[in-house]
Amino acid sequence: MSLPEAEIGAVGTTGGRDPADVAPPTGLWKDALGRLRRDRSAMAGLAVIACFAFLAIAAPLIAPEPPSSRTYLERLEGACCPGPSAGHLFGLDDLGRDALSRVIYGARTSLLIAVVSVAIGLGIGLVLGALAGYVGGAADAVVMRLVDIMLAIPALLFAIGLVAALGPGLVQLMVAVGVVNVPIFARLLRGSMLSVRESDYVSAARSLGLRPARILFVHVLPNALSPVIVAATLAMATAIVEVAGLGFLGLGNPDPSVPEWGSMLANTPRFLASAPHLALFPGIAIVLAVLGFNLIGDGLREALDPKFRR
């Protein structure tokens, strides 16, 4: 009789057989990946993000028009913002640009900003968090006070302030949204480092006389990292919302040839009564992308949580 591997793993007893040929030992990551693959909503999220990633990469091939080419409105009898039609599936915006093309190109900007800004936040946050959690003492006190200060300022205002200071532009947006994320990662990594540092296997490594750097990179970091991975995925979702919020407030990327979903919404309140489609499509794109990252993040959380391990 042959049982699927998952079923055997679930039983918990080996039924008198040699344990070696029942459940092969699996590592945390392999195990987590398997569980993630069985998680339907996480897979749905992954599919959504994969679609957006495809749109982002293949934008010039898919988009019907370049993002800043205009259909002159005079030719459209001057009415602002014709709605969806056969020629322009998502309609035209207030400058006569094809909204579908801009949503497709917008995937590029939004995903790029999300990935880079999370990388920035993660990078700085990890260094600060590792410093605080592993070194401790004065470093811990200084880092945590800095984190407290940053957290005491509402995130969006913080980001607005940074964009205002750095000036408009794509890189500045990434830095602003990234820096706002720093305290979250720093605090998270510090907490999980503190708990790992006290664990038996780290004491064992220390008593074997391993160098602190080796203990940090080989024993502490990999084990402290799984909550960070979950947080990073969820931070992608937040980053997309934050970038869109900045864009909506008119602080987005000033270059019209690089459309971004939030900026596409910036002008829409004025045309809400006559052209609601202008707000609808970029808005839906934001919701889907954010939903996708949230689903993956939730799935990862469950897959990486030892409580759910079988």
Add this chain to the structure above:
Amino acid sequence: MAWYVVRRLALAVPVLFGVSLLVFLWVRALPGGPAQGLLGERADPAAVEAVERQYGLDRPVYEQYGRYVGSLVRLEFGQSITSHQPVLSEIARRFPATAELAAAAMLFAVAAGVPLGVLAAKRRQTWVDQASLVGSLIGISIPIFFLALLLKYVFAVRLGWLPSIGRLDALLSLPHPTNLYTVDALLAGDWEAFADVLRHLLLPAIALGTIPLAIIARITRAAVLDVISEDYVRTARAKGIARRLVDRRHILRNALLPVSTVVGLQTGLLLSGAVLTETVFAWGGIGTWIYDAIRFRDYPVLQGGILFLAVLFLLVNLLVDLSYALIDPRVRYR
């Protein structure tokens, strides 16, 4: 408990000091200054100099900071450069608008989120549970300003049921002793105005409250599921205590602890979301005020306003921690 509060407040002092320094340095790092904000980019240099002298901006930075901290200790926040109003009186006028909006949003979130979470937990793995899960996922994923625009389009533009901007109909007049319009209307005994204020409050509060609603529903569901399998719940049921009583005293009361944490955390986040909600609904609150101040480089408003928000955030966090002791008698602070 009193000692704990004193210690927490003492710990907040260095944080606030840090915020004040950070904001002080940041506003000076902004390109341009209040003089350019006030007079335009091509202003006469002499006029710019005059404005800078008037506000002490021609002094060395460390001297400016010294003066600023000195005035903070005296609880003086200076005067707005654009409106010439004292920053404190602007806060007194605008903060109630934001507070009213945030309170209404939180009320909506708790009033809908907790029952939804309880229902989802009790009907676990039925369509009710699934629907509330999907709903809360969408609720978490929808940006505030997009939801605000959607609500405004459907209920104000299309259906015309609710007003789309502002806090009170322009044709209604109301004295504003508190600037919390609901309270003002009640104090004046003006029911027509009260109803109108509520109508204005509804859409912004829903837009701002949806994310906390979704999060509260999820946390409540998880907390109720945790508690529902506890021995004391089984014992209470076995004793034959009425179902409703077990739900309220044994389950809900214990499940509320994590929920109250989330409510507190989300209250802090509401201040962030308020900027966007206030923009869409032309709500004259503190979010749009600070946003405008950034555009006009209104240093005193930025320094005072952001510091005020930081104080508020720290106070809310303290209140959340203190509320644990109220909800859970096992929690004691020393």
